[in-house]
Amino acid sequence: MSAYNITSTHPAVFLLMGIPGLEHLHMWISIPFCSAYTLALFGNCTLIFIIRADAALHEPMYLFLAMLAAIDLVLSSTTLPKMLAIFWFRDQEINFYACLVQMFFLHSFAIMESAMLLAMAFDRYVAICKPLHYTTILTRPLIAKIGMAAVTRAVTLMTPLPFLLQSFHYCRGRVIAHCYCEHMAVVRLACGDTHFNNIYGIAVAMFIVVLDLLFVILSYIFILRAVLQLASQEARYKAFGTCVSHIGAILSFYTPVVISSVMHRVARRAAPHVHILLANFYLLFPPVINPIIYGVKTKQIRERVLGLFLRKEAKGG
Numbered sequence: 001m002s003a004y005n006i007t008s009t010h011p012a013v014f015l016l017m018g019i020p021g022l023e024h025l026h027m028w029i030s031i032p033f034c035s036a037y038t039l040a041l042f043g044n045c046t047l048i049f050i051i052r053a054d055a056a057l058h059e060p061m062y063l064f065l066a067m068l069a070a071i072d073l074v075l076s077s078t079t080l081p082k083m084l085a086i087f088w089f090r091d092q093e094i095n096f097y098a099c100l101v102q103m104f105f106l107h108s109f110a111i112m113e114s115a116m117l118l119a120m121a122f123d124r125y126v127a128i129c130k131p132l133h134y135t136t137i138l139t140r141p142l143i144a145k146i147g148m149a150a151v152t153r154a155v156t157l158m159t160p161l162p163f164l165l166q167s168f169h170y171c172r173g174r175v176i177a178h179c180y181c182e183h184m185a186v187v188r189l190a191c192g193d194t195h196f197n198n199i200y201g202i203a204v205a206m207f208i209v210v211l212d213l214l215f216v217i218l219s220y221i222f223i224l225r226a227v228l229q230l231a232s233q234e235a236r237y238k239a240f241g242t243c244v245s246h247i248g249a250i251l252s253f254y255t256p257v258v259i260s261s262v263m264h265r266v267a268r269r270a271a272p273h274v275h276i277l278l279a280n281f282y283l284l285f286p287p288v289i290n291p292i293i294y295g296v297k298t299k300q301i302r303e304r305v306l307g308l309f310l311r312k313e314a315k316g317g
Contacts, residue, residue: 009169013093014186018086020177021273030087036284037080043291044069050304057300060123060138065294065301067147068116068249072287075109078102079180079283086179099181100162106283107161107183108154111204113286114212115150117250121219122146124243129226157204161197168192178276213254220247248293249286256282 018026047069051057079102085091094102126137161183168190178185187197223243230236260278294301 010096010166011170011174013095013174014099014181014189015092015175016082016086016094016179016181017092017175017177018083018179019273019276021271026087030084033080033087033280033284034084036288037076037084040072040076040080040284040287040291043295044073044287046305046308047291047294047301048073050301050308054304057304060134060143061120061127062300063143064116064120064123064146067150068113068120068290071109071112071116072290074105075113075283076287078105078109079280083179083280094181099176099186100165103165103181103183103186104158104162106180108158110283111154111157111208112150113253114208115153117246117253118212118215119146119150120246120249121216124246125219125223127242128223128239157208160200164197164200165190168194177272179280182279209254209257216250245294245297248297249290252289252293253286256285 017023019029022029048066051062051066051069082091082094082102123138127134130137165183165186169192170189171191172189174189176185176189183197183201187194187201190197220243223240227236227239230239256278260275260282295305296302
């Protein structure tokens with residue numbers, strides 16, 4: 001049976017290589033990947049369960065955290081199961097349309113994560129700079145609107161890509177040198193004028209990272225100014241302590257993005273697996289580390305988690 005669909009100009013399936021140059025190590029590489037995915041599932045599901053079950057945690061900060069955990073669950077589940085199938089069973093085939101769907105979800109939820117980190121920065125700004133108006137500003141309807149705005153922005157920006165990719169003729173083969181359907185990895189197989197895809201992809205990435213990060217930094221400038229105006233040192237530590245978890249989440253998301261971007265431009269001659277491992281780290285690290293950061297640094301979350309497991313042990317005993 002031909003690999004190409006006779007009625008269209010695209011392959012019926014693509015072949016995902018996994019990590020080029022490290023195929024002989026796929027089984028070993030799968031161990032940390034599987035462990036990270038298990039931690040991401042367990043940690044984020046635990047966060048969502050605790051926040052949903054405890055009415056005392058139905059505050060803006062924790063509602064945003066639950067949204068972030070849900071986004072991380074989808075983000076990791078979009079790529080990891082297929083990657084593990086490649087590593088374990090050499091199941092490299094992915095349907096053309098499944099590839100486009102994976103790409104759409106992957107990039108859309110990465111944009112949503114950035115939006116949610118910005119929303120959480122706004123939450124911290126209101127809590128510290130306008131504490132008396134916190135409950136009147138961050139109402140449930142506003143939180144719902146922020147969540148919808150994050151989804152709408154991501155979907156609007158990513159919807160053109162699958163249609164653009166579907167219109168190309170793929171004459172450069174069907175082997176994607178990656179472990180998932182990343183936009184530019186698919187574009188490289190297309191023939192014809194792909195300049196718009198290249199420019200659009202870069203423009204969206206720059207728009208999201210620069211704009212969101214700029215507003216996050218601006219929020220923290222106001223927060224820092226407000227904290228430094230507090231009378232006692234203890235009050236300063238307490239106020240800034242509420243931001244530590246969020247700062248950790250910001251660093252875990254944006255640092256790999258910046259490193260990966262710099263590596264693509266500075267170390268172009270680096271082996272392909274270096275760039276692909278960095279791209280995987282960018283997708284895996286935030287979903288794994290965010291529940292740990294908030295579990296360790298947020299007293300209310302930590303107490304609920306400990307209480308949950310202590311009750312289970314007591315029942316077991």
